[in-house]
Amino acid sequence: DTSLADFVNTFDDHGLVILFIEPVSGNIIYANNAAVSFYGYTREEFESMHISQVNTLGSDEAAANMQIAASKSENFLFQHKLANGDIRWVEVSSYPTEYNGTPVLFSTLYDATGKIILEQEHQRMMMAVAIAGASILTALMFLLVSLNRKAKSLAKVNQALESASELRATFIDADTSFVYLKDEHLKYVFVNKALRDFYHLSYDDIIGRDDFALIEDDFAAMCTKADMDALKQHKLIISTTSWDGRYFRTTKFPVRMSNGAFGVGAYISDDTEEYERQQNLERMLKGNQLLLKVLNRSFHSKQEQLDYALHELLELSGSQYGYIYLYDEAKEEFVL
Numbered sequence: 581d582t583s584l585a586d587f588v589n590t591f592d593d594h595g596l597v598i599l600f601i602e603p604v605s606g607n608i609i610y611a612n613n614a615a616v617s618f619y620g621y622t623r624e625e626f627e628s629m630h631i632s633q634v635n636t637l638g639s640d641e642a643a644a645n646m647q648i649a650a651s652k653s654e655n656f657l658f659q660h661k662l663a664n665g666d667i668r669w670v671e672v673s674s675y676p677t678e679y680n681g682t683p684v685l686f687s688t689l690y691d692a693t694g695k696i697i698l699e700q701e702h703q704r705m706m707m708a709v710a711i712a713g714a715s716i717l718t719a720l721m722f723l724l725v726s727l728n729r730k731a732k733s734l735a736k737v738n739q740a741l742e743s744a745s746e747l748r749a750t751f752i753d754a755d756t757s758f759v760y761l762k763d764e765h766l767k768y769v770f771v772n773k774a775l776r777d778f779y780h781l782s783y784d785d786i787i788g789r790d791d792f793a794l795i796e797d798d799f800a801a802m803c804t805k806a807d808m809d810a811l812k813q814h815k816l817i818i819s820t821t822s823w824d825g826r827y828f829r830t831t832k833f834p835v836r837m838s839n840g841a842f843g844v845g846a847y848i849s850d851d852t853e854e855y856e857r858q859q860n861l862e863r864m865l866k867g868n869q870l871l872l873k874v875l876n877r878s879f880h881s882k883q884e885q886l887d888y889a890l891h892e893l894l895e896l897s898g899s900q901y902g903y904i905y906l907y908d909e910a911k912e913e914f915v916l
Contacts, residue, residue: 596864597670597689599631600679603647606631609684618691620663634660636667657692669696673865677872686872688865695854706847709755758848764841766790766807775848799823807844810834814842820851827855866896 591598591612600610611619611626619626619634636659648654656672671690678684752759752772759772767790776783779794791800802821810817810832818831829851834842870892879885886904894902905914 597691598868599687599689600684601631601674601687603676603683603685609682610679615689618662618689619660625663634662636661660689669693671861673861675865675869675872677869678876686868688868690861705755709752755847756849759846761835761843761845762790762807763837763843764811766804766844769837769843806830806832807846810844811842820855825852826850827852863896870896 591610593613595614597615597618598610598612599608599615601608608626608629608631611621611623616623616626621629654674656674658670658672659667660670661667669692671692673688675686676683677686679686752770753774755772756774758775758778760775761769763769767788768786771783771786776786779786781794786794791803794800795803802823806817806819806821811834814834816831816833818829821828821830827850829849831847833845835845837843870889873892874885874889877885877888879888890902890904894900903916905916907914
């Protein structure tokens with residue numbers, strides 16, 4: 581079968597790890613060269629294995645995930661075991677289709693180990709900041725109680741508060757994310773160095789002012805709306821927003837102020853590179869799905885196949901015009 585041979589050759593040379601898995605039995609019936617290189621098994625070993633032999637999930641849970649993927653395109657995050665015993669995190673995109681007349685899960689895998697390790701490190705850092713912040717608040721409360729009970733001098737209290745403030749500033753300035761606290765009127769109480777650098781303003785130029793006094797109105801309105809959502813719903817809100825071609829992951833939450841009112845705190849990170857990587861992976865998956873359709877679907881003529889492929893490619897790329905040129909090797913010419 582020429583189309584089947586072309587199909588296999590296409591994915592053999594693909595840089596992305598690709599597996600074809602029977603959704604009922606879990607048997608691996610095809611693995612491309614990238615899969616052989618990544619897992620360390622020979623092609624013959626791989627195509628005689630069951631997916632549960634590399635997936636660290638239990639067989640029942642793995643079977644349940646395959647049933648989900650058999651009905652629709654789905655993304656998963658698994659831990660897979662390599663031939664040398666190493667465990668790697670992999671992001672798996674599975675798409676139900678047919679291979680050589682057999683229903684299969686067309687699965688592409690991306691090694692996400694580095695990303696997961698970075699996220700775990702970030703979580704540990706955030707936990708350390710939270711613990712340190714709780715410790716600082718406890719220390720401040722102890723100082724206030726001691727002030728009432730022991731009538732310590734005002735100079736000593738001020739000195740302790742300044743030390744705590746410096747410690748807090750040290751922690752939040754070390755974070756590359758934007759960190760701030762606003763009062764109930766959405767005026768800044770404190771900001772970290774990353775946000776000051778973003779605004780190109782000094783600390784004193786920001787504190788006590790709201791966003792409309794610092795940035796353009798459209799951007800300020802967007803920021804203020806997200807702050808108000810956290811205050812009105814009185815809960816932590818995580819979302820992704822875009823501005824000026826950049827994508828930001830925002831975490832906003834209500835904070836009780838010393839006067840009893842609620843302000844809003846925030847951690848905002850620039851996730852543009854991760855967002856664009858996800859978009860590229862989705863476009864790649866859609867391209868692979870299109871290739872499967874073109875190679876597996878029956879056409880009355882080569883011209884009909886080319887017309888179908890060109891129409892789908894225009895939809896995928898969002899282009900208004902597209903052309904396919906065929907190369908005549910004998911004449912050494914391209915024909916539209």
